[in-house]
Amino acid sequence: MRTFSVNLKNLKGAGFLLSGALLLSACGGSGSEGAAANENLTGSIQIDGSSTVYPITEAVAEEFRREAPDVKVTVGVSGSGGGMKKFSRGEIDIVNASRSINADEAAAAEQNGISYVELPVAYDGLTVVVHPENDWANDITLAELKKIWEPGAQNTITRWNQIRPEWPDQEIHLYGPGVESGTYDYFTEAVVGKSHSSRGDYTASEDDNVLVQGVSSDPYALGFFGYAYYEENKNKLKAVPVDDQNDSNGQGAILPTLETVKDGSYAPLSRPLFIYVSSKAAARPEVVEFVNFYLDNAPELSEEVGYIQLPAERYQEQKDKFQEFANGVNQQAAGANQQ
Amino acid sequence: MTNSEYNRYKDKAFQVFGICCTFFGLVVLAIFLVDILIEGMGRINWEFITSLPSRRALRAGILTAWTGTLWILVLTAVIAIPLGVAAGVYLEEYARKGRLSNILEINISNLAGVPSIIYGLLGLEIFVRQMQLGASLLAGALTLSLLILPIIIVTTREAIKAVPRSIRDASFALGASKWQTIWRQVLPASVGGIMTGIILALSRAVGEAAPLIVIGALAYVPFVATGPMEEFTVLPIQIFNWVSRPQADFLINAAAAIIILLFITFLLNGVAVYLRYRQQRKVKW
Numbered sequence: 001m002r003t004f005s006v007n008l009k010n011l012k013g014a015g016f017l018l019s020g021a022l023l024l025s026a027c028g029g030s031g032s033e034g035a036a037a038n039e040n041l042t043g044s045i046q047i048d049g050s051s052t053v054y055p056i057t058e059a060v061a062e063e064f065r066r067e068a069p070d071v072k073v074t075v076g077v078s079g080s081g082g083g084m085k086k087f088s089r090g091e092i093d094i095v096n097a098s099r100s101i102n103a104d105e106a107a108a109a110e111q112n113g114i115s116y117v118e119l120p121v122a123y124d125g126l127t128v129v130v131h132p133e134n135d136w137a138n139d140i141t142l143a144e145l146k147k148i149w150e151p152g153a154q155n156t157i158t159r160w161n162q163i164r165p166e167w168p169d170q171e172i173h174l175y176g177p178g179v180e181s182g183t184y185d186y187f188t189e190a191v192v193g194k195s196h197s198s199r200g201d202y203t204a205s206e207d208d209n210v211l212v213q214g215v216s217s218d219p220y221a222l223g224f225f226g227y228a229y230y231e232e233n234k235n236k237l238k239a240v241p242v243d244d245q246n247d248s249n250g251q252g253a254i255l256p257t258l259e260t261v262k263d264g265s266y267a268p269l270s271r272p273l274f275i276y277v278s279s280k281a282a283a284r285p286e287v288v289e290f291v292n293f294y295l296d297n298a299p300e301l302s303e304e305v306g307y308i309q310l311p312a313e314r315y316q317e318q319k320d321k322f323q324e325f326a327n328g329v330n331q332q333a334a335g336a337n338q339q
Numbered sequence: 340m341t342n343s344e345y346n347r348y349k350d351k352a353f354q355v356f357g358i359c360c361t362f363f364g365l366v367v368l369a370i371f372l373v374d375i376l377i378e379g380m381g382r383i384n385w386e387f388i389t390s391l392p393s394r395r396a397l398r399a400g401i402l403t404a405w406t407g408t409l410w411i412l413v414l415t416a417v418i419a420i421p422l423g424v425a426a427g428v429y430l431e432e433y434a435r436k437g438r439l440s441n442i443l444e445i446n447i448s449n450l451a452g453v454p455s456i457i458y459g460l461l462g463l464e465i466f467v468r469q470m471q472l473g474a475s476l477l478a479g480a481l482t483l484s485l486l487i488l489p490i491i492i493v494t495t496r497e498a499i500k501a502v503p504r505s506i507r508d509a510s511f512a513l514g515a516s517k518w519q520t521i522w523r524q525v526l527p528a529s530v531g532g533i534m535t536g537i538i539l540a541l542s543r544a545v546g547e548a549a550p551l552i553v554i555g556a557l558a559y560v561p562f563v564a565t566g567p568m569e570e571f572t573v574l575p576i577q578i579f580n581w582v583s584r585p586q587a588d589f590l591i592n593a594a595a596a597i598i599i600l601l602f603i604t605f606l607l608n609g610v611a612v613y614l615r616y617r618q619q620r621k622v623k624w
Contacts, residue, residue: 058393058394062393062559062561074559076474076555076557077558086555208585209582
């Protein structure tokens with residue numbers, strides 16, 4: 001067992017650190033070996049937010065430790081909503097988000113004097129899945145998905161043949177993420193047309209593995225979740241190609257794959273994942289270094305953890321956008337100093 | 340069938356029913372344990388226990404998670420035990436029976452049934468924001484202390500109640516003050532029961548994830564905490580995080596982490612059983 005000792009000096013020091021807006025650690029180690037320029041960066045970077053984006057940020061933080069061993073990067077999983085709340089209060093430096101910031105959150109941030117920059121880091125393809133023995137649902141249109149999931153469908157659309165007459169006269173069993181998840185928000189926005197609005201009589205779980213389990217053991221199931229969960233369980237599931245009936249971004253029904261998500265033809269169910277960096281954080285060199293490192297490594301690392309990279313030129317765009325933002329922040333700070 | 344024969348059948352039937360109930364719980368637990376052990380045992384090795392979290396399931400470890408759990412355990416014990424036992428002693432020995440003590444009693448029993456996430460929200464507002472402790476180990480331990488205080492208070496009272504009246508009377512007859520009686524007779528006689536309550540309460544605290552996620556405990560922490568003001572993660576959060584990953588290897592990691600968490604809880608319960616046993620041998624009336 002650990003022995004417990006309260007070191008008063010530690011307590012006071014740490015309390016000061018946490019209460020202050022600046023979280024620059026005063027006790028950065030200087031015993032670095034090697035010659036990389038970033039090894040003498042110190043400080044801490046606090047990240048929180050979406051559990052969907054978490055695996056990418058975790059991977060980047062893990063790699064960043066080699067680049068800058070004295071920068072303490074921590075990542076939480078309090079959800080897109082929870083993370084945004086902390087972000088707009090200035091409690092964290094970067095927020096992981098599986099959706100864009102909403103009006104309330106933006107207003108709260110402004111009130112607290114926090115400006116921010118939104119950086120897409122990868123795509124996720126929401127995948128519509130059925131049981132592998134389902135031999136009738138070989139494609140589905142966006143309108144049909146809407147018919148299944150809209151609030152009015154509750155207790156009225158309950159059989160497969162109500163969606164398409166040639167489909168079997170069997171009960172349809174629906175599976176989807178819980179209403180607190182960003183995945184649910186995005187899907188309802190894209191399919192029903194209004195975020196956070198759908199029928200309530202479906203099997204919901206915050207744990208996507210439960211949804212995989214459900215769909216793979218129920219021949220009359222239909223569900224949706226992130227691409228990574230389909231990719232890992234391909235042998236137990238069948239993905240249904242989705243037709244958005246808009247030929248300008250690919251004709252007919254399209255299956256989610258690395259390519260179709262990346263080139264935008266798997267619209268509208270491919271969704272961007274974001275990080276948001278606050279203006280206060282962007283004034284610190286370790287954060288600038290981390291965000292650049294993030295954008296440099298996101299293509300490779302996001303695919304390693306099951307997501308889909310943006311087209312290569314998009315990352316350069318994001319880097320430029322962030323550079324501009326950071327410069328703006330620093331100029332403002334310099335201006336304030338001169339006054 | 341005579342009446343007494345009928346009653347005997349009823350008695351027999353209830354016995355069988357009781358045995359089935361007992362075994363139902365045990366069998367479910369056994370299935371769970373065997374399943375977890377088969378899945379996770381192979382993953383447990385020194386490296387798993389001493390590595391930091393990682394995106395690669397096979398390289399990921401639980402160092403920061405189990406050290407965080409130990410920190411939380413010790414801090415929560417230090418905060419909750421004195422408060423809980425003192426409150427129990429007060430309510431049982433000093434408080435005058437009346438309206439106020441009735442209200443207190445009802446409220447404490449009610450608090451024991453409040454969902455843990457509510458304590459998380461309370462902790463977030465009071466400890467993390469008002470007291471500016473941040474998402475630190477101390478804020479986490481204070482939140483969990485609130486969560487388990489009602490359990491400690493209630494078990495302390497029950498244990499004190501079990502001490503026979505005659506012991507107190509004898510102590511008073513010999514001229515001991517109330518405080519001397521409590522400190523030298525009542526508490527030593529009831530320490531077995533109190534310890535059991537404390538340790539069961541602490542085992543509950545180490546298994547909590549929800550309230551700690553609410554106050555801002557993290558999932559990826561690449562350093563072991565060296566003081567109570569540092570950020571932290573705990574085993575249940577790490578398990579929760581791994582269970583929801585798509586890759587099957589992370590599920591094996593989760594199973595292995597569950598074994599470690601179970602080990603910590605069993606160890607605690609073992610200590611409780613041992614303490615009670617020792618105490619029972621020592622106290623002879």
